[in-house]
Amino acid sequence: MTVDMWKNDVDTSNIVAITNAQNTKLWKSKELYEALENDMDYEIEAIKKRYKRELFEVVADQTGKIFDEDVLMVVWARRFVEYKRPWLLRMKIERFKHLIEKEKQPIQVIWAGKPHPFDQYGINLFNDLIKLCSTLKRAVVLVGYELKLSKLLKRGADIWLNTPRLTREAYGTSGMTAAMNGAINLSTLDGWFIEFAKDGVNSFVITPVDTSLSFEQQDDIDATNLMNILEDTVVPMYYKDKEKWLRIIKQSMRDVLPYFDSDRMLEEYYEKLYDV
Numbered sequence: 001m002t003v004d005m006w007k008n009d010v011d012t013s014n015i016v017a018i019t020n021a022q023n024t025k026l027w028k029s030k031e032l033y034e035a036l037e038n039d040m041d042y043e044i045e046a047i048k049k050r051y052k053r054e055l056f057e058v059v060a061d062q063t064g065k066i067f068d069e070d071v072l073m074v075v076w077a078r079r080f081v082e083y084k085r086p087w088l089l090r091m092k093i094e095r096f097k098h099l100i101e102k103e104k105q106p107i108q109v110i111w112a113g114k115p116h117p118f119d120q121y122g123i124n125l126f127n128d129l130i131k132l133c134s135t136l137k138r139a140v141v142l143v144g145y146e147l148k149l150s151k152l153l154k155r156g157a158d159i160w161l162n163t164p165r166l167t168r169e170a171y172g173t174s175g176m177t178a179a180m181n182g183a184i185n186l187s188t189l190d191g192w193f194i195e196f197a198k199d200g201v202n203s204f205v206i207t208p209v210d211t212s213l214s215f216e217q218q219d220d221i222d223a224t225n226l227m228n229i230l231e232d233t234v235v236p237m238y239y240k241d242k243e244k245w246l247r248i249i250k251q252s253m254r255d256v257l258p259y260f261d262s263d264r265m266l267e268e269y270y271e272k273l274y275d276v
Contacts, residue, residue, distance in 0.1 A: 033253065045246070083164055085219065089226065100137075129141050
């Protein structure tokens with residue numbers, strides 16, 4: 001894709017797009033892909049439950065809460081900054097609490113990451129979420145997002161939630177590695193997700209909002225659409241249609257490779273930028 005950004009400058013190079021990627025060798029679950037290749041659905045389910053138990057040990061250590069491997073696990077994990085909107089999931093607070101607290105077919109939620117030490121807005125948001133989670137038995141905030149915890153989160157997630165405001169996300173590459181570990185992406189249609197997402201086939205897509213609206217209006221619409229997807233599609237499918245749920249996991253794992261592997265990215269850098 002050529003961008004006409006430098007059209008008034010002569011003898012300059014075109015701007016080209018090269019999609020970011022992740023190191024498959026470092027991130028992907030070899031045992032999940034082995035189960036996928038051998039068409040062993042029961043093994044995929046068993047591995048994911050074991051991964052959830054491993055993640056829940058960290059949850060118990062940090063928060064004292066005991067999570068359930070049979071309950072839908074939603075994870076939002078990345079930098080706490082305004083445009084990534086970590087608050088979006090709890091914006092419709094009554095609907096959110098209902099999903100968390102109901103006895104039949106509830107959800108569990110983990111927020112994880114850190115705000116920048118000079119970002120007071122991010123710090124306040126982080127603290128507000130900790131305060132909210134202290135009142136809910138199935139919601140927690142984990143401190144940190146280093147490599148070990150990051151892998152545990154991606155392996156233990158059923159849903160990998162990404163909520164950037166449209167046009168603000170650069171790539172959001174954590175969703176790639178989540179897919180490599182059997183987590184289904186639920187995201188606004190921005191960053192890498194535009195090139196990957198097939199709604200209801202390999203992921204769940206939050207309906208794109210009109211970006212000419214104010215931020216407040218966009219946030220309100222996106223929050224409503226997010227809750228609609230969770231209540232009407234994600235939760236019922238997870239609990240009542242395991243066959244379809246596994247079909248989406250498997251298609252997600254197939255679709256993320258090889259295109260979103262760093263080998264492809266490096267080849268494109270060489271071919272498009274250096275070998276010209």
